[in-house]
Amino acid sequence: MSHYSPSMPSASPSLVLASTSPYRRALLERLGLTFATAAPDVDEARRPGEPPQVLVLRLAEAKARAVAASHPDALIIGSDQVACLDDAVLGKPGDRAGAIAQLERASGRTVLFQTGLCLLDARSGRAQTLVEPFRVHFRPLSRARIEGYLDREQPYNCAGSFKSEGLGIALFERLEGEDPNALIGLPLIRLIPLLEAAGIFPLGV
Known part of the structure; x- marks a missing residue:
């Protein structure tokens, strides 16, 4: 039974996910909490020279504050996420050619995902924030395997050009991190103590 609700009464505190991502929504549903979703109107452009971890932290909080109004x-x-290979940020590929280029570049190498998380109490303006890292070690990938994967999942709106919750798992040699949910876009293990500090207890008090 899903606890997701498209609308919420004004009970205090209600819970809102500042995202329309079906992946983040599905993750949050796992906690059995009633929540609403809202699309944040935020410019997600990276500022010149901005480190990835600063970028995702800023955008995670900006998204929450945009919805607070x-x-x-x-x-x-x-929440916000970027994928990094060396010093470069891998955005969403957008199309097949971009995804092929990203996966060829990642082949046999390690991509670092940085996920920013913010829990904002709109009543007080207080924000709890953190950045959760997660490393993906890619298998050596031939062009034929890359194209075969893209034919099946078409992950063109996903940073890094894969869906780890689907066939994308076959691209990996090893995963390294404390919260596997972070790879999909919402680090639930790290979110739970933030919720508890704000008075919401998924397992009860």
């Missing part, structure tokens, strides 16, 4: 009595979850 329409949910002034809520606890709001904001």
Whole structure:
């Protein structure tokens, strides 16, 4: 039974996910909490010279604060993620050619995912924030395997050009991190103590 609700009463505190991502929504549903979703209107452009971990932290909080205006009595979850290879940020590929280029570059190498998380209490303006790293070690990938994968999943709106919750898992040699949910976009293990500190207890008090 899903506990997701598209609308919320004004009970305090209500919970809002500042994202319309179906992947983040599905992750949050695992905690059995009632919540709403809202699309944040935020410019996600990276500032010149901005380190990836600073970028995701800034955007996670910006997304939460953007939603706070329409949910002034809520606890709001904001999250943002980038994939990094060496010093370069891998964005969403957008199309097949971009995904092939990203996966060829990642072949046999390690991609670091940085996920920013913010839990904002819109009533007080207080934000709890953190960045959760997660490393993906890719198998050596031939062009034929890359194209075969893209034919099946078409992950063109996913940073790094894969869906780890699907066939993308076959691209990896090893995963390294404390919260595997972070790879999909919402680090639940790290979120739970933030929720508890704000008065929401997924397992009860």
